[in-house]
Amino acid sequence: MELELLVQRFQEKDRKAFEKLYEMYHINIHGVIHTIVRDKELAEELAQDVFIKIWNNADSYNSTKGRFFTWILNIARNTAIDELRSRNYKNLKKNLSADYFVGILERPDSEETEAPDTKGLKKLVKGLKEKCIELIELLYFKGYTQKDASEELKIPLGTVKTRNRNCISQLRDNIDLEWI
Template sequence: MSNQPDLLILKMQEGSEMAFSRVYERYNEALRGIIFAVVKDDAVAEEVLQDVFMKIWNNSSSYDVKQGRFFTWALNISRNAAIDHLRSKAHKNNLKNLSRDYFVNIPEDATDEMEVQTDSLGIMKWVNKLKPTCIKIIDLIFFKGFTFKDGAAELNIPEGTLKTRHRKCVNELRNVMGE
C-alpha cells in the first residue's frame, strides 16, 4: 500500500489547490454515489457534493491519518451532508409540492438501485460477503440514511442493540475489505 494518497492529503492540508483538485478528481464519483444513494436526485446530489468538497477543503486540517483512511472520513462527511439535506426544512417543503406518484412504494425485491450505486463504488462485492443481518443494517443506516432510532423501529429492535450490531458490521466490513 502506497503512502502517495497520504502525501496528497498532506499537501491539501497545507493549502495546495492543485492537491485539492487531485483529491476531487480521485474521490468525486465515489462520494457522489454515496450522496445519490441517500438523496435519490441527480441535481441535489451534485449540489450536496459541492458542499461536501467545500467542507473537505475548509476542514482538511481536522483529518488525521492516524484516525483512519481519508476516504472513510470524506465518506462520512458526504453521508452526513446528504442526511442533513433530507432533514432540512427546504427539502421537506419541496416534498410537499411533489405529486403522490413520487411516494409509490418500491417493492422489497427491487435491490437493483442499491446494487448499481454500490457497485459503482466497488463496495457491493464486499458488502455481499457479510451476513444477511449486516447487509440489512448497512443498507438501512448507510445507504438509505436511516437514523439509529428510525432503523431500530424498522427492524423492531432496541436502538442500543442496533448501534452495537452496526458497529460490529462496520468492523466486519473493514476486515473483509482489508483481506
C-alpha cells in the same frame, strides 16, 4: 503513507493534492448521497458542495479523530440529510429508511439501462441477507447510531456491533471474489 502525505498537502491548500483526493473519492461521495436523495443530478450537485466544504474547512480535519474518508463521508451524509430537511420532508427518518439498496436491487431489469451500476452493486451484496444490507446502509450511508439502527431494524442493541462486523466480512469476501 501516501494518503497521509496527500491529506497533509491538501490541508496546506495544495490544489494538486486536493484534485487527487477528489479523483479518489468523489464517486464514493456521489454514491453515498445518491443513496439518500435518490436523484442522480441532485446528488452530483451536492457532491460538489461537499468537496467545496472540504476545501474550505481543510483545517478542521485531524487524523486522531478518524480516517480521512470517514470525515468526508460524514460531511456527505450531513449535506444530503440537510437537503432532504430543507425540502420539508415531514418524516425524515421514515423517508431515509423507506428505500434501501434492496429497493434498487429489486427493480425489474428494464430499468437497469438507466442505472448500469446496479450490476456491480448486485454482485457486491450477493449472498448478503436483507437485514445485513440494511444495517450497512443505515450505519455507513445514512449516519444512524447503533441505537437508532437497532430500533429501526428491531434487533438488540448489543448485537449491532458484531452483526455489522459479520455483514462487512461477507461484503469483503464478495470483493475478494471479484478479483479472482
